[in-house]
Amino acid sequence: MATKRKEKEPEQPHSSRFLSRKHEKHFRVVQDRRLLMERKVGMIPNFAPQFGEQVLGNDWGKLATYPAPTNIAVVKEFYTNAKKIGDYQAENYLGYVRGHAIKYDPDSINNFLDTVWAGEQCQFSLCMEEGADFEDVERVLCIPGGHFQRNRFGSVVNIRRTDLNPLAKYWMAFPHANIQPCSHVSDITLSRALFIYFAIRNLNVNIGQVIADEISVSANTSNNKAPLGHPSLITHLCKIAGVDTSAPPFERPRKAIDEAYYRQYCGGEEAAQPVPPRRARRERGPAQSQTSAETHEAEPFQMRDMYMSLIGAQLQSIHRGQVATAEMIVGMYDTPPAHRWTMDEFHNVVAWPEEPVQREEAEAAEASVREMEEDEADDDDAFEDAEDEEEEEDTEDSSN
Secondary structure: OOOOOOOOOOOOOOOOOOOOHHHHHHHHHHHOOOEOOOOOEOOOOOOOHHHHHHHHHOOOOHHHOOOOOEEHHHHHHHHHHHOOEOOEOOOOOEEEEOOEEEEOOHHHHHHHOOOOOOOOOOHHHHHHHHOOOHHHHHHHHEOOOOOEEEOOOOOEEEEEHHHEOHHHHHHHHHHHHHOOOOOOOOEEEHHHHHHHHHHHOOOOOOHHHHHHHHHHHHHHOOOOOOOEOOHHHHHHHHHHOOOOOOOOOEEOOOOOEOHHHHHHHOOHHHHHOOOOOOOOOOOOOOOOOHHHHHHHOOOHHHHHHHHHHHHHHHHHHHHHHHHHHHHHHHHOOOOOOOOOOOHHHHHHHHOOOOOHHHHHHHHHHHHHHHHHHHHHHHHHHHHHHHHHHHHHHHHHHHHO
């Protein structure tokens, strides 16, 4: 009968830093992967007090507050040795850093996070295996009309961020930073959507298991550009195991998720109120005329037809302008000189063919179509740009 290996330092490591020569070579790949730092998360009682109740109800208080500056070199050595390479099959959830075994199994992570797990069946894991009530997930996470996106086979894929309600948007930022690290913010994958659903419903989740699996997947991924998650947690675990984490370079946590974040990215003051049946359209410029307002209520296809008509009129105007210009150039060489056009005469020739009322309708149609297309993209573009700026700031601060 095989004996169970003791959870101690791996036998005969290649060096004080790497388990094998292959791991030492793999370190060059890990060196180029950036860290995806965690964030501290506020309870925002003035906007969504239920968020704090859900976090504390799941016993995740420390999960929201532990992020601290991370030791970059230590984290990258950890991820290098956590990868299973060739004949050297490391134990599950056991890393190695500078002569110390680093346990990142579910129990070790739960102990660090002060999360009590009694060993019962994790409903989140069971749901991932057996499926979920997607209609209820949509009711909990989405605004009215929001829903899962599906592929051509009808399988659930993700939910667009613009379809999430304010509370779900705030929840989305939390696991993306501290639990299931992800730098993609325009939508939320099925597993992450289900995680938020379970958190809001206060269904049991073995948070240590979720994080341990995420670290293992990140260490063994074939994507050499994927960022390295949980760096602050890993630094804490290494320090507990006896690794000296005091020497720079360090990288600090990203900007906190708090009330300012909620106001800017999750709906602001209005988000604390009940979600209206239809999402209010943002104002763009001064109030429009009655003709314009009526056009905004037209069906999308009708507005697109009007927009295409406007484009056709513009092309006709360009053509007339080219012809008029050619006539003027030829006329310059006539003897005696031909009639020279004034600017008013030229503008009259190349003017738009529509009557003023028609032009207003066409311009309103163009604005409406643009508004529909941009409404879904603007918030996410601004959100992603702000996220990127924060990461650039963090990188600059860390290098100083």
